[in-house]
Amino acid sequence: MTVAPYVLAVWLLLVGLYGVVTSRNLIHLTICLTVCQSASYVFLLAVGYRTGGTAPIFKGIPLGKRAVDPVVQALTLTDVVVSVTVLGLLLALALKAHERNGTLDPQDLSEVHG
Amino acid sequence: MTQRARLAVFGVGALGLALVLAWGIAGLPDFGHYPGPYGMLLNRVAVPERHASNVVAAVVFDYRGFDTLGEELILFAAVLGVALLLRSGKEAHEEPRPMASEAVRAVTARLVPVAFLFGLYTIAFGPVTPGGGFQGGVLVALSLVLVYLGVDLAAFRKLTPTPVVDLLEGGAAAAFVGMGLGSLVAGMAFLQNFLPLDKIGTLSSPGSINLLNWAAGIEVASAFVLLFVELLNYLEAPE
């Protein structure tokens, strides 16, 4: 069981990619992409976890007590912000695509090719 | 490609990727046995050196504060991008909405200030307890969106006049950069702390972490408000 969280991260990545590849709706595709990105949160937090450790917040806890890694949490925070911005931009793009072409299905949009 | 061909390409790829990742994961220490040294060192030194009991905040706003600067710029660029995309030249004119009932208005009027204050509280105590500029900033922006839900877009826009929010967003990001450059000019490293440290666990304890935390909070809150305003304007704009 000691690799379960890592397996979960890989699972989320692949499931999200599957969603992207099979998607027939740009908004659906965007949400699937955020599932992929959430895999990286799980992975980052998992590698920094220490069994029995507390959160790295030393308020009312003696310094030196076993705590989990604070760096991966900071990285994950940045990662979350990135995913919001990408979602916002992709959604705006999807809305404009719908405005121009009246469809959200990527297969009906084929302005760019070859 | 047909759907079948695409799935075949993806299936082979996904299987291979899973195997490759599995091989990589096999080299990781077991779950719960993070070996350090980076995080362990910070857990040891951050509180005595930075007087911030929340080590994550110390990492976000000091040790790795430069990442946060990049992150603020990403947010800034994304809001610009959304504004660029959704600009339509047409003013939003709302369909007259059935007047929200008194009850809804009353609930909104009570809920908004509470949520807003909770957001500010989350920002303020970020260096001490969980929370900080990013989380609090999003909460502040969300509390203002409640006004749209409870009343209407006009009220939301009146509450968040775009020039002011623009100025706050630009100003906060500029302040972040300015603090970095300021410490550089003063002969210190970029983003180095220049304020005295206070007793651990109090609000003024961690010096410049507070300033950067507030700059980030204001930046995030105004960026999200702008994002929501752009989207809602687009929603209400005529075709």
Add this chain to the structure above:
Amino acid sequence: MAPLLAAAGHFLHPRVDDLVAIATAAAVTTVCAVVLGGSQHRLLVHWFGGWTPRNGVALGISFSVDPFGAGLALLAAVLVTASLVFSWRYFDEAGKLYPVLMLVFLAGMCGFAYTGDLFNLFVFFELMGVAAYALTAYDPEESGPIEGAFNFAVTNSVGAFLILFGIALLYGRFGALNLAQLGESVTHHGLDGLAVVALALLLVGLLVKAAAVPFHFWLADAHAMAPAPVCVLFSGAMVELGLYGALRVYWTVFAGAAEPQADRVRAVLVGLGVVTALVGAAMCFLQRHLKRMLAYSTISHAGLFLVGAGTLDPKATAGAALWVLSHGLLKGSLFLAAGIVLHRLGDVDELRLHGRGRELRAARAVFFLGAAGLVGLPFVGGFSGHSLVEEGASSAGVGWVSVVLVLASVVTCAAILRAGARVFLGMGAREDPLLSPEPPERDPGDAAGGSLALMNGAALVLLVLGLAVSLVPGLEGHAEAAAGSFQNTRGYAVVVLRSAHQYSAAIPFRLELPPLSSILLGLLSGAGAVALAAASLRPRRRRVSDLVARPLAPLRAAHSGLVTDYVAWATFGTAVLGGLLALLLR
């Protein structure tokens, strides 16, 4: 310390004027030049927040600037300045956001080139990305740019996730993010499965930006649809930065441990580069949309740079760097010329524009001289880089790649010459069934706005700079010294983590003529390109074009414009590259 000014200095309020933006970009260019000068003799290291490492453990983030990084940042700053000059009063009212996004994009590129921290590299990767997606869709009233931006954003995000997985693998094992510190740990532990997989993931993520096959699909869509002055940056700097990032990570983190198996790493990188160069060249030749044609030529060149740097030979790496420099400037001027054509004639289709470009003298000059510089005629443009790559490749035991080098350069150059001859000279047939049909494109700019003089000026300045790269005396010596320090894994770690002062060696000034064989090869390539272009201008019988088109049909069909296909291919490519590295380096 100057490096940060560049990354930090370009924050500006949205309501900024064109002039202020140009002045800022010029200031950043100056700062970048100063940084490049300072990095000549030692690695410049700056620790943000003043958190210097303790006992070799990094607490904060560092900028660690060497001449390659500094040079790329300078190239990016020059291109941004030229693009801003080009688009002076070009965009309409809402265009006020454009210069700000360009400056944020520049900040991302500078930070990416300067950083010495793996996660910080990811942050700047995303910053470049977000600014670039928005710039691609600059004309959101057309559907092409929107799809181009969407495909670009999704594919690059997938690359970013792979980078994050690679970072997490390394962090979970070694507890470090600084490149130098990771390098010491990986070298100490040796190249086990985890390190190989991390290497594969980071390479793939960064090569998505560098448009290596099969991660390249987004590039043509984004380039064809983005405004021409934005393409200048995509082609001239962003793609090359992806490549730089991949090799920077390889040399600082993995090279020490991979040294015994360097041959196999070389085989994978060179193989990938060869495929990319050939696919790009073939697709380039099939285009009639000028910007899309130039985009595929960029893919082909990116493959050639990957070949050069992938030989892991210092001389070839130096050659690739010089080639990147001249290519960035020349390709920039070519995109600006395409922008001028679109702005004045309202079209970018080679066949529809037949003979209509006669009046555009500057654009004409750029097209023909730029093509000459790209193919590497003796002593112009990419010639010096090309010949260094050849020398280095043969000393690394992969001399056969010079065939690919010549072939790809000839085909891409012929495509540019063919288009130039049709558009500016009115030569050749008016129809060519071989070329991909494209929908018409609208000029994103304000038709009445823009100054032709400034546009011509920007394009010509880039052209002259790009052509002159091969003529600067002593530049090869500097590039080789820079390549030596770029590949010095141990030296980098010692300077960054223990602030040692080794690293510098006075660069002897030497002036040597390139071998006769490269001069002949350059002439031969030029002649070949002219011949191929002339042949393709002649009206052809159906049978002949079918003969060319049929084998390329599947390749063409793969470039479907469907983002779901692109992600499937990217997954597939990751598995193949990861599997190959795993099998070879086991």
Add this chain to the structure above:
Amino acid sequence: MIPLQLVSMVLVGAAGLAVVLARDVLRQTLVNAIYWLALVLLFVVFQAPDVALSAVAVGCGAFPVVILVGLAKVRARERGRRE
């Protein structure tokens, strides 16, 4: 590993699959909010309260608002086109 961690991991894995398989975007938005709640639980048991707080704000606040506004526009437009 404590049982709570295992439970939350199973929840996240299942909810992630459900998000991808929900082909109707409105339903997907709801499932996605549930998925983020599961993630929040996971972050809490991984001792990452800062991340959990931001996941609440983003996954259960910002994401649904942004996506629902987008969907509302799409539906309004489709209604307008049909008429």
